[in-house]
Amino acid sequence: MAQLELILIFVLQFEGISGRDFFLYKRPGQEAVLSCTTESSSPPTCSMVDWLYNRNHETLAEVRNGNVGQISARAARLSVNTDCSLVINNITAEDAGQYTCRQGRDTSTYLSVLTISPSPPDADPKRDGNVTLQCSLFICDPPWLENSIRWVDETGAELLGEGDGYRVLQQTDCVSFLTVKRQSGHNRKYTCQLVDEQKNVKIEADYPPDFNGVSPLSYVMWTVRVVGLILMVVITVLVIRNKWNTKPLENDNNVNDGADVQYENVEARPAAARPQ
Structure with a gap:
């Protein structure tokens, strides 16, 4: 009976320490948000949170006291939210593994990548x-x-x-x-x-990812670029044409300032006779 009580106490203590496990499934290039949930009613204190990463029996500390370790090869893709969850951007197959949030009670997330x-x-x-x-x-x-x-x-x-x-x-x-x-x-x-x-x-x-090898987003971006190029060409042509039509005449200094000029026809007259 005493042995049974000891076993029960051990199991209860282990459950209190281990917390909950979650399973997350992603594809390469997606974003993963790993929760660090606790049963406490008080808001989480991320300055006391650690995130551990385990794969192939090797454990690495990715986050210490709420800060991402800069020596991590994935530091540029990791961040910690205000609720202490771990965010992994642009997932790769190498990101798969077990992630443990250590905050009084451990919470583990098993990230699988397809x-x-x-x-x-x-x-x-x-x-x-x-x-x-x-x-x-x-x-x-x-x-x-x-x-x-x-x-x-x-x-x-x-x-x-x-x-x-x-x-x-x-x-x-x-x-x-x-x-x-x-x-x-x-x-x-x-x-x-x-x-x-x-x-x-x-x-x-x-x-393949898309029948034509082009994603819908890429097609939209390509269309926008083409339309933008056409608009630029049209605007350039209109500006050049407008400047050409309003271009002032050359040698303006030789042009009369508006005064009327009258012309008179001059006919040849016979020479006057000399006096004898």
Whole structure:
């Protein structure tokens, strides 16, 4: 009985120290906000908050007493909000791992990053031929994620086994491969999805990112640049034409100041006779 009480006390103490765990899923280039929640009703004191990063059994202190460590290779992409949450900008696969907010009670967030890439990496999606797509999840936690990657086409239909123009290879851990036949001129898109046990999509990534290889934002920016260039040309032509039409005549000093000038016709007269 005494041993049971000791075990119960140990478990309660461990729960009080460990706090809560969160799971976050992102794609490269996105922004992640890692919460540092506490059950205390008082506002957080960020000057006493540390953020620890753990991956591959190595722990690094990214934030000390609310300040981002400048020796960190990611210092330019890290910041701390007023609620002590950690913000990571322009996420990469190397950012995946466990982040722990230490503020009395530890709060851990497991950040997983989903990537999709062709093999070879420089494969042109607009050319004919076969290409193998690799979908990877960094990090693979919790354990149910091990077989949670699925592929769908542009219609949303799940790709299983082998079919018309594709073949799904066996999934290992949190990496899945899909071999597809590229056909130029066809708007084919393949999506890698991370789903939970209820088949709810947690995050997904597309290949290619856009059918035409140009994102909607890039297209809009390109259109704005073209319109701006046309307007500049039109304005320049109008300004030059206006200056030309209002240009003063040259040699103004030789022009009469407005006085009327009268002209008289002069005829030749016969010479007068000399007196004898």
